[in-house]
Amino acid sequence: MSETDRRTRLPCKYxxxxxxxxxxxxxxxxxxxxxxxxxxxxxxxxRLKDKKAPAAASTED
Ligand SMILES: [Zn+2]
Structure with a gap:
């Protein structure tokens, strides 16, 4: 395991x-x-693209 994996920046759209x-x-x-x-x-x-976006909890307001 690599600890740096948790800090990997993932591509997404905004x-x-x-x-x-x-x-x-x-x-x-x-x-x-x-x-x-x-x-x-x-x-x-x-954020438009998120693999695990909770549909009910929208906190990005
Ligand atoms: Zn603008």
Whole structure:
């Protein structure tokens, strides 16, 4: 086992809730990151692609 595997950044897509820009990025599982839109700098970003996204618990608001 490798401890670094837990910190591997996974590719995912984000969408800016302000200007609607969709862009590719990365995220680290179990780590909350502050994101800002590369276009309008808004921090209201939603992750579009997540392998284990709980449908009921939407905390990314
Ligand atoms: Zn934006």
């Amino acid at each position: 969408k800016c809730l302000r200007c609607g820009l969709e862009y590719e990025g990365t995220h680290i599982p179990d780590v909350m990151e502050e994101l800002s839109c590369p276009k309008c700098a808004s921090n209201s970003q939603r």
